[in-house]
Amino acid sequence: MTRLPALAIPLLLAGCSTPLPPISDCETLDDIRPVCDIQTPEDIAALPDGRHLLLAHFGHMGDAAGSISLFDTETETLTPLYPASSEAGGGDDSTGWGEAGCDTPPGASIGPHGTHLHRMDDGRWRYLVVNHGEREAVELFEVLPAAGSYTLAWRGCVHAAQDTLMNDVVGLDNGDIVYTRMFRPSDSLAMPKALFGIDSGELWRWNRASGLTPLPATSAAQPNGIEVDSDNTYVYANMYMEGEVWQVRLADGEVTARYPIPNADNSSWGSDGRLWVATHDMGIREFVECFSNPGAPCPGAFEIIALDTATGEIERVFRHEGPPMGAATVAVYQAGRVYMGSFVGDRMISVPDLGRP
Secondary structure (H helix, E strand, O other), rough: OOOHHHHHHHHHHHHOOOOOOOOOOOOOEEEEEEEEEEOOOEEEEHHHOOEEEEEEEEEOOOOOOOEEEEEEEEOOOEEEEEOOOEEEOOOOHHHOOOOOOOOOHHHHHEEEEEEEEEEOOOOEEEEEEEEEEOOEEEEEEEEEOOEEEEEEEEEEEEEOOOOOOOHHHHHHHHEEHHHHEEOOOOOOOHHHHHOOOOEEEEEEEEEEOOOEHHHHHEEEEEEEEEEEEEEEEOEEEHHHHHHEEEEEOOOOOOOOEOOOOOOOEEEEEOOOOEEEEEEEEEHHHHHHHHOOOOOOOOOOOOOEEEEEHHHHHHHEEEOOOOOEEEEEEEEEEOOOOOEEEEEEEEEEEEEEEOOOO
């Protein structure tokens, strides 16, 4: 998701669609269970304890404050984690996590977007957060246990390349980072160009020793979410306006497979080992109206597509529109259910496991 440049809005509104009625309640519908009073949980990460989730509360591309919180799937309670009244950790370069010189935490200015939780080679858990606040950067946190709960210790940052609006990020076990550049902010025509399939961004890799490097073969129209496989061989990049998910080999940055999955937002590894991709099936006008009203849940249609990366098989495992929530941006398995957030609204939903029997 991104701000809509002024010159793009007339083109977008020209799309033909009929918005669905607004959502006015917070009631369970069949197996779809909402949890309300949660600000825009645009991305979700499952902690390895089989119980908790990290929620990144979208700051609407820096137009509003965002935050990070901990959700307990057993009690359905929310605990704020960041920003906190006192921050653990700091920009200690001895961690080897961030770039030298980034020694100031984002604090209340943080504007989260895409995130990634992974275990480093040394056994510590690192949580990466795309930040659109006062700086365009990937913020690096360590997840620490604390009396049956967790805290986040800020461990530095990696600034994005110049003229970059990021979307999502993944971390590699050796400490490297790969993120998607969705648009170049200097290009006021970026959105309409992407609508016509003109490249607007690409993937970038950061290494502490060598810095930032673009992956030239990954130029595409609106790169969006990204996920990495367990052995750090491939990343899977959701090229939203291309209508495809690309398999990119990390060793050389080459695109080794393209899967036809339109309007792919964020991805996560499902309970069955397949890549679960949240996709949108909304008309352009409906999408714009939802984005323009971030406090209200969007009823727009969405699908969860399961991609078997070993065989290339693609299967739709869930589709929904309307109450209690539409326009899901991510689907994450935890504790027997699948949790879905959105880029707008005041809630997330969960459904029974979508994995193969």
